[in-house]
Amino acid sequence: MxxxxxxxxxxxxxxxxxxxxxxxxxxxxxxxxxxxxxxxxxxxxxxxxxxxxxxxxxxxxxxxxxxxxxxxxxARYDEVSRVVMRIFESFTPDVLQVSIDEASLDMVGTEALWGGAAAAAARIKAAILEQTGLTISIGIAANRYVAKLACGLRKPDGLVLVEPGQEAAFMLSLRLADLWGAGAKTQQRFAELGIRTMKDLAAYNQALMQSLFGKAGGQFLYLAARGQDPGIYGHESARKSIGTELTFEEDSEDRELLEQAILDMCQQLCLRLFQDQKGACGVQVKLRYHDFVTLTVQASQPSVYSCLDEICKAATGLFHAKWNGHAVRLIGVSLFNFSTEARQAELFGGATERAGALDKTVFALQQRGLGKMTRARLLKRPSDKDKPPAPD
CATH class of the missing domain: 3.40.1170.60 (MutS, DNA mismatch repair protein, domain I)
Structure with a gap:
C-alpha cells in the first residue's frame, strides 16, 4: 500500500x-x-x-x-521538513519526497512492524504531532495517484483508506473538481462536452479521450478516471535531484511573474545546496500547459554552478528556450548531478566571488531565522492597479 x-x-x-x-x-x-x-x-x-x-x-x-x-x-520550513522526512524514513526506507511538505511512502512489507494500514497511519500521525506539533493528512491506496486524491479529501488531519480493488469505485464517488491534474480549462471542456460526473468521464474510451484532450491529456484522464496510476511521479528519481514547482490557480502568461517564480524557486534550491555543502552541475526546468502537455528541458556543465545568479540565469534561459508564450499552468525547477568534492571556494564563490559572497551572507542569515532577507526582484513593487490599499 x-x-x-x-x-x-x-x-x-x-x-x-x-x-x-x-x-x-x-x-x-x-x-x-x-x-x-x-x-x-x-x-x-x-x-x-x-x-x-x-x-x-x-x-x-x-x-x-x-x-x-x-x-x-x-530556511525554517526546510528545517522542519527534514525532521518530518526523517520520521517517515523511520517507518519505511522507501520515501519519495514530492515537495517540501508532501511525500509518498511505499509501506509494503512493513505490516509486521506497524500493523495494518490504519494502525500504521495512526502511529505516523502521532509521531509527527509529538515531534513537530504539526498535523498531517494521509491517503492510503494501492497506487500513488489514488492515494494522493484520497489524501486531499478530509483535510486537515484527515485519513482516507481506499481498499485494494476499490480504486475504480472510489473514483466514481468523486466530483470532477476533485480530479487532480484537471484544471480550470479542462473542467470547462468537460462542461462543453456534457461531462458532469466521473461516471460520464469513465465512459469515454482511450481513443476518444485522446482525440478530445490530446495524446498526453487523454491518456492521463483515461487512466485517472479508472483509478489507475497515470505515472504522476515519472521514473521516481527524486533522490538524485532536488526540485520544487508551483501550480497556478489560473494559467499565467505573465512573463515577469513566471520569471519571478523561477528566481524564487532557484533561491529555495540554492539554500538547500548551501545547507548540504554541495554543488550542482545540472539544471532542469519543467513547464505544463493547460492541455496537460508537459515539457522538460535541462542543461549541465562540467563544474558546479557557483552562485544563485548562475543557476537562475541557466533556469531562465531554459525556460525561454521552451516557452511558446502560451499560458502556463505549472512551472518547476530542479537541480541534479551533485558534487560534494568541489572545493569550498567553488561553492557560492569562485569566478563570481562577489555574487557568491552575497549568497553566502543571505543564506547564513536565513539559517539563523532571518527569513526576510531575499532578492530585491522578489519584492518588486506592483503597478498601481495591482497594489492593495495601504493598511489603516
Whole structure:
C-alpha cells in the first residue's frame, strides 16, 4: 500500500507552532501587501475568505485585509521538513519526497512492524504531532495517484483508506473538481462536452479521450478516471535531484511573474545546496500547459554552478528556450548531478566571488531565522492597479 502524506497548510502551520498567538487567525504566508507576488500558503481560517496558494497577494489583501501577512521563512520550513522526512524514513526506507511538505511512502512489507494500514497511519500521525506539533493528512491506496486524491479529501488531519480493488469505485464517488491534474480549462471542456460526473468521464474510451484532450491529456484522464496510476511521479528519481514547482490557480502568461517564480524557486534550491555543502552541475526546468502537455528541458556543465545568479540565469534561459508564450499552468525547477568534492571556494564563490559572497551572507542569515532577507526582484513593487490599499 502507498501512503500519500501532506502536511496541513505547512508554512502557515509552522508559523503558528512558532507563534501560538496566531492560532485560529487568518494567516497568509507569501509576498507582503504592497509588493508584487503570490500567496505561498495560508491558514484554514484564511481559506474561509477564499484565499488560496498562488493567488496574487493583492487579491488576498482585498479579500481579507485583517489577515496576518508574513514573509516566507524557507530556511525554517526546510528545517522542519527534514525532521518530518526523517520520521517517515523511520517507518519505511522507501520515501519519495514530492515537495517540501508532501511525500509518498511505499509501506509494503512493513505490516509486521506497524500493523495494518490504519494502525500504521495512526502511529505516523502521532509521531509527527509529538515531534513537530504539526498535523498531517494521509491517503492510503494501492497506487500513488489514488492515494494522493484520497489524501486531499478530509483535510486537515484527515485519513482516507481506499481498499485494494476499490480504486475504480472510489473514483466514481468523486466530483470532477476533485480530479487532480484537471484544471480550470479542462473542467470547462468537460462542461462543453456534457461531462458532469466521473461516471460520464469513465465512459469515454482511450481513443476518444485522446482525440478530445490530446495524446498526453487523454491518456492521463483515461487512466485517472479508472483509478489507475497515470505515472504522476515519472521514473521516481527524486533522490538524485532536488526540485520544487508551483501550480497556478489560473494559467499565467505573465512573463515577469513566471520569471519571478523561477528566481524564487532557484533561491529555495540554492539554500538547500548551501545547507548540504554541495554543488550542482545540472539544471532542469519543467513547464505544463493547460492541455496537460508537459515539457522538460535541462542543461549541465562540467563544474558546479557557483552562485544563485548562475543557476537562475541557466533556469531562465531554459525556460525561454521552451516557452511558446502560451499560458502556463505549472512551472518547476530542479537541480541534479551533485558534487560534494568541489572545493569550498567553488561553492557560492569562485569566478563570481562577489555574487557568491552575497549568497553566502543571505543564506547564513536565513539559517539563523532571518527569513526576510531575499532578492530585491522578489519584492518588486506592483503597478498601481495591482497594489492593495495601504493598511489603516
Amino acid at each position: 502507498y501512503f500519500h502524506i501532506d502536511l496541513d497548510a505547512f508554512f502557515a502551520s509552522v508559523e503558528q507552532v512558532d507563534q501560538p498567538e496566531l492560532l485560529g487567525k487568518p494567516l497568509v504566508v507569501g509576498a507582503l501587501p504592497g509588493n508584487r507576488g503570490v500567496v505561498s500558503t495560508c491558514s484554514y481560517a484564511a481559506r474561509r475568505f477564499g484565499i488560496h496558494s498562488a493567488m496574487p497577494i493583492s487579491e488576498a489583501w482585498r479579500r481579507c485585509p485583517q489577515a496576518v501577512f508574513l514573509p516566507v521563512r524557507m
